[in-house]
Amino acid sequence: MSAEPINPYLHEVAITAIIIKKQKYLITRRSLTKKKLPGRWTVPGGKLEVSDYINLPQDEANAWYNILERTLKREVKEETGLIVDNIIYLTSLTTLHPGHAPSLIISCTAKYKSGKVTLQKEETDKYAWVSLKEAKNYDLIEGIYDELEMVKKQKKSKTKLEWKRVDSFALP
Secondary structure, eight states, X not given: OOOOOOOTTOOEEEEEEEEEETTEEEEEEEOTTOSSSTTOEEOOEEEOOGGGTTTSOOSBTTBOSSHHHHHHHHHHHHHHOXXXXXXXXXXXXXXXXXXXXXXXXXXXXXXXXXXXXXXXXXXXXXXXXXXXXXXXXXOBOTTHHHHHHHHHHHHHHOSOOOOOOOOTTSOO
């Protein structure tokens, strides 16, 4: 029996935040019970759900603005207990997993606003506020370190950069 073909127009949409607080970045470790990448370190975020907008007043006929930002704030609050603001687009990534719709992941930066880290244990089991240098000591999901590096470079240059793999052998 062959698998159903994947609809090329359907994507799972997720959004993540590199949360910045006093020159440090929040990273979280995926719970050991997660099916995808258990025990690996990442940044908070999650999937867009219809409930993120369907019951809100519409901004236009059958349309809602700023839903990704609302989704990210909800996900960060649920996963970490933190309130964030000043959400800025960083980059995007599409991943393919056999038998599933492609995932579009939108990576952003966000400023820590308030709260104390309180983890949602079924999602994440540990957290750390790290500098870019300290982040190298964690088993980060592929691409996360490159995004952290991108944030640092954007701060210095004050221009929008495109994601590129960081050369792990480059001298600092």
